[in-house]
Amino acid sequence: MSEITGHVVFSHGLEGSPFGTKIRALYEIAEGEGFEVAAVDYRGITDPEERVQMLSDFCRDFSGHLVLAGSSLGGYVSLAAAPTLHARGVFLMAPALYMPGIPPLKRGLPDCPIALVHGWRDEVIPCEQSMRFARENRLALHLVESDHQMHSAIPFLRYLFQYFLVESRRAQFVA
16 A cells, blocks of 8 residues: 555653564555554653643544544553544554553543553553443453563454454444
8 A cells, every 4th residue: 555544653661662572563554555664752751741741742633534543551641632632543552541650631532433452461551440430431342361561462452453453444443
């Protein structure tokens, strides 16, 4: 696919980088689906609200189809920024929800599809946080046999992300 069909913007976790394993693995999927792809560099920024503002500023001039993808704190950041950016999809991997130091979402959920993936063996953010979020918001949740980094789940993440991108373009999303 050579025509640009929108933007995918990745947000990494607290100790991650814009060049992390998950981002690199999903980056090529997004490019293959015709998206222009970017990753925000939050290294050295620990304040979640400052990261949300950085993402909002980064995406402010994007027009058209915007998909946000984030891991850990980057998942929270993507979800928190999505309503004001009018995102067309949010892909969350082990998002930092209901954690100490993480403020509650101010604007509620975005009006778009949300994919939620978490590892059963996550030692940083218990999968119960995503289970609670999915239950409270009636979202589909994909629990995988992996830890917080989800390296062992990369093949599944790639498959799910490609499906999510394709479906995010449709008027009706099927989770």
